Amino acid sequence: MKSIVPSIVAAGILFSGSALATEMPELAIKMYCTACHTIDKKLLGPTWQDVANKYKGDAGAAAALQVKISKGGSGNWGSLAMPAIDTEGTKQAEIKELVDFILKLAN
Numbered sequence: 001m002k003s004i005v006p007s008i009v010a011a012g013i014l015f016s017g018s019a020l021a022t023e024m025p026e027l028a029i030k031m032y033c034t035a036c037h038t039i040d041k042k043l044l045g046p047t048w049q050d051v052a053n054k055y056k057g058d059a060g061a062a063a064a065l066q067v068k069i070s071k072g073g074s075g076n077w078g079s080l081a082m083p084a085i086d087t088e089g090t091k092q093a094e095i096k097e098l099v100d101f102i103l104k105l106a107n
C-alpha cells in the first residue's frame, strides 16, 4: 500500500496542472485587456468566457466585437463602458486576433 501513495500524490499534481484554465494571451496582457478582463472571473468587464458564450453561433459577432473594442461603448453587459482601444485604426490586426481568441472560448 505504501508504494501507492506517492503515485496518487503525483497524479494529483498532474491533474491540478492540466485543470488550469486557459490563460490570457500575451497580446491581451500587452494591450492591458487584463486590467478589466479575465477568462473566467468578472472584473470591471465581463469574463471572456461569458462573452464567447453570449455570441456563440452569431455570424456577425466577430465584426461587431472588433468595432466595439476599437471604439468602446456600454450597454451589452451593464452601464460600465468598455474604453476605446483603437480610435486611430492602427491596431486592427491585434484586435482581430483577440476577438478570434475570445470567440473560440465558447462552450
Ligand code: HEC
Pocket: 028, 031, 032, 033, 034, 035, 036, 037, 044, 045, 046, 051, 065, 068, 069, 073, 074, 075, 076, 077, 078, 079, 080, 081, 082, 083, 085, 098, 099, 102
Ligand atoms: C477599463 C476596463 C476595460 C479594458 C482595459 C478593456 N475592457 Fe473590454 N469591456 C469592459 C467593459 C466595462 C465591458 C462591457 C461593455 C458593455 O456592457 O457593453 C467590456 C466588454 C468587452 C467585450 C464584449 C463587448 C460586447 O459588446 O459584448 C469584449 C469582447 C472586450 N471587452 C474585449 C476587450 C479587449 C480585447 C480588451 C483589450 C484590447 C479590453 N476589452 C479592454 C472594460 C474594459
